[in-house]
Amino acid sequence: MTTAESNEILAKQYQEEIERALKRYSRALDYAEHPPEVPVGQSPKEVIWTRNKAKLYHYVPTVEKRHNIPILMIYALINKPYILDLRPGSSLVEYLLGQGFEIYLLDWGTPGPEDRNLKIDDYVLDYMPRAVKHTLLHSGAKEVSLLGYCIGAVLTVTFAALHSELPLKNLILMAAPLDFSEQGLLRTWLDPQNFDVDQLASAYGLIPAEMVDFGSKMLKPVNNFVLTYSSFFDKLWDDRAVESWLSMQKWVNDGVPFSSEAFKQWIKDFYLGNKLTTGQLYLRGQRVNLSKIKSNLLNIIAEKDHIALPSQSKPIMNLVSSPDKEQLILPGGHVGLVVGRNATKGLWPALSAWMSKRSDS
Amino acid sequence: MTSEKPSGVPSPADFFGWLNQMLLLPTTAAAAVVPPTTSPHADPLAMWKNFVGKNEEIWVNFLQQIVATPEFAQAFGRTANTSASYRLMVKQAAKAYLEAADMPSREDLTRLAEQVVSLDAKVDDIGDALGDNLVGITQSLSRVTSLLEIVLHQVELVERKTLTSEELAPLVERLAALEAKILGTSEINSLASRVEVLEAKTPAQIDLRPIEERLAALEAKLPDREVFGKVSTNLAALEGLLTTLGQRLSGAALTLEEAPKSALSRTAPRAKKAKPTTELNTEELG
Structure with a gap:
């Protein structure tokens, strides 16, 4: 390469960088002045049942149904469930609908101060059985598959153990924090010597979403408080990347408060007491015995999950009685498991393939 | 702890070690941010991004070490507890104020x-x-x-x-089966054969000659009307005679009771002679 050619390339690169930089500044100022509204959760859906703030959605099929057994998604008690249907092209719901599955979603809604006494018992013994019943009635199916994500997976496992009489064909657990025998960061922070959960619950009634969000973000402070924004500035010139980033940030900062009674149970019985996997958890006097679970089980773990550590998810494989059980460890983190490039290539096709073989009655 | 301590990173308690690291950061970062000759970076944001990127590992490890310390956990807990205490205090004060103002509280x-x-x-x-x-x-x-x-x-x-032939077909089959069942029974066959025998015995074939002969003989023996009339007259006359004879005999009997027994023996044979005539007439009529 001659010196003239080299200079020409350098000049071109320099020009591109300047153009991108200008676009970045322009966009940054725009967003600062008019924070954009990013549409999320756009797959058409209908509400088929409600109880208090909870809603059971049925997603409108986009193709002819290919599988008889519907999927009921159980979301966590924190954040909103539209992460499963973030935006077109980046939606697990949309993908599964395209594969011919019938999809239902149980959205717990946003609790108000009047829901401060809601317990995990209520979610598992009052809400979930009805949601399953209405899913079966609406779909006309004789069996159902349950897909739980994060705390939703914990609720799903607990529910399945207490309702062995229900026709639960498949259980899919995604990023499920189940076994707290290992001392993680949160376990250290929540040590009763330092942290008084009863006082917090009593003072707030509902644990503010920001407080829960802050705790989660502090698990990876640099990533959540610095690198996220640096990557955003880097992508400011790219419209699609910006849209993706904004929709994700909207979800991250769109948390819901935690009912104080459920929060106390979550901290005391799960994080500190590790009662679920040791068979010591009781809901309204009923012992949660995981060995009663006989449904087909798919346990999906994100390799770099810092919220539901892989070591917290794995033990379930040895605790259930399911003859058909499989564990899938995929690249990515807690959220990257369900949205993003890793999800489209990893989770989505793998989940669809596993379900396809087990969704015909 | 979720991350291992990388080599060259000071322990969490080593305050001066961390201070030294932080003081050195700009020096190490500056070396990384200097634009390479083949890729100019005119954008200050890109330079900042590059600065962060090059030092990411150090920052991440630094903060991860900090948040994993018991001191951080204690500080985290105390902050939460203090916040809760303050909120409780405000809540109680607000409640007391609203009650005093006769207003509904939260x-x-x-x-x-x-x-x-x-x-x-x-x-x-x-x-x-x-x-x-x-x-x-x-x-x-x-x-x-x-x-x-x-x-x-x-x-x-x-x-x-x-009905269409297809709809009729099963009915026809059922009828045929019934018919076969009826005709096939032995009782019906026996009755049918007896009827046939009876039917075969027509009047022409029955032998009536002996009866006819007997009837003719009877007919031949019967007298004609004139003879029958004469016989009837004779019988009436004979009846009259017999009545008269009876009366006379009654009278004679009374006399005889008074007369000697020798006179009675002479009249007795006359009464015996009338009997054969009566017997003859009876036979002819029979």
């Missing part, structure tokens, strides 16, 4: 909302119970509908009258 409104939620749950329970009943009723109605459809189909078949 607690009052929450209780009201709880009752609404409770009502909502009850409505849902009732809806569920009704739904269960409706399912049962629907299933029953479905069964009745199915039965009605079957009946309706049969009625339609009858109404149509003209």
Whole structure:
């Protein structure tokens, strides 16, 4: 390469960088002045049942149904469930609908101060059985598959153990924090010597979403408080990347408060007491015995999950009685498991393939 | 702890070690941010991004070490507890103020909302119970509908009258089977053969000659009307004579009772002579 050619390339690169930089500044100022509204959760859906703030959605099929057994998604008690249907092209719901599955979603809604006494018992013994019943009635199916994500997976496992009489064909657990025998960061922070959960619950009634969000973000402070924004500035010139980033940030900062009674149970019985996997958890006097679970089980773990550590998810494989059980460890983190490039290539096709073989009655 | 301590990173308690690291950061970062000759970076944001990127590992490890320390956990807990205490205090003060001002507190409104939620749950329970009943009723109605459809189909078949050959075929088969069953029974066969024998015995074939001969003989023996009239007259005359004779004999008997026994012996033979005439007439009429 001659010196003239080299200079020409350098000049071109320099020009591109300047153009991108200008676009970045322009966009940054725009967003600062008019924070954009990013549409999320756009797959058409209908509400088929409600109880208090909870809603059971049925997603409108986009193709002819290919599988008889519907999927009921159980979301966590924190954040909103539209992460499963973030935006077109980046939606697990949309993908599964395209594969011919019938999809239902149980959205717990946003609790108000009047829901401060809601317990995990209520979610598992009052809400979930009805949601399953209405899913079966609406779909006309004789069996159902349950897909739980994060705390939703914990609720799903607990529910399945207490309702062995229900026709639960498949259980899919995604990023499920189940076994707290290992001392993680949160376990250290929540040590009763330092942290008084009863006082917090009593003072707030509902644990503010920001407080829960802050705790989660502090698990990876640099990533959540610095690198996220640096990557955003880097992508400011790219419209699609910006849209993706904004929709994700909207979800991250769109948390819901935690009912104080459920929060106390979550901290005391799960994080500190590790009662679920040791068979010591009781809901309204009923012992949660995981060995009663006989449904087909798919346990999906994100390799770099810092919220539901892989070591917290794995033990379930040895605790259930399911003859058909499989564990899938995929690249990515807690959220990257369900949205993003890793999800489209990893989770989505793998989940669809596993379900396809087990969704015909 | 979730991350291992990388080599060259000071321990969490080593304050001066961390301070030294932080003081050195700009120096190390500056070296990384200097634009390479082949890729100019005119954008200050890109330079900042590059700065962060190059030092990411150091920053991440630094903070991860910090948040994993017991001191951080203690500080985290104390912050939360203090925040909770402060909130409780404000809450209680606000409640006292609202009560004093005779106004509903947040607690009052929450209780009201709880009752609404409770009502909502009850409505849902009732809806569920009704739904269960409706399912049962629907299933029953479905069964009745199915039965009605079957009946309706049969009625339609009858109404149509003209049955297709396909619809007739099973009926024809059933009739043929019945017919075969009737004709095949031994009792019917026996009765049929007896009837046939009876039918074969026509009057022409029965032998009536002996009867006819006997009737002719009887007819021949019967007297004609004139002879019969004479006989009848003779019999009447004879009857008159016999009556007279009877009277005379009665008279004679009375005399004889008074007369000697020798006179009686002479009249007795005359009475015996009338008997053969009577016997003859009887035989001729028989």
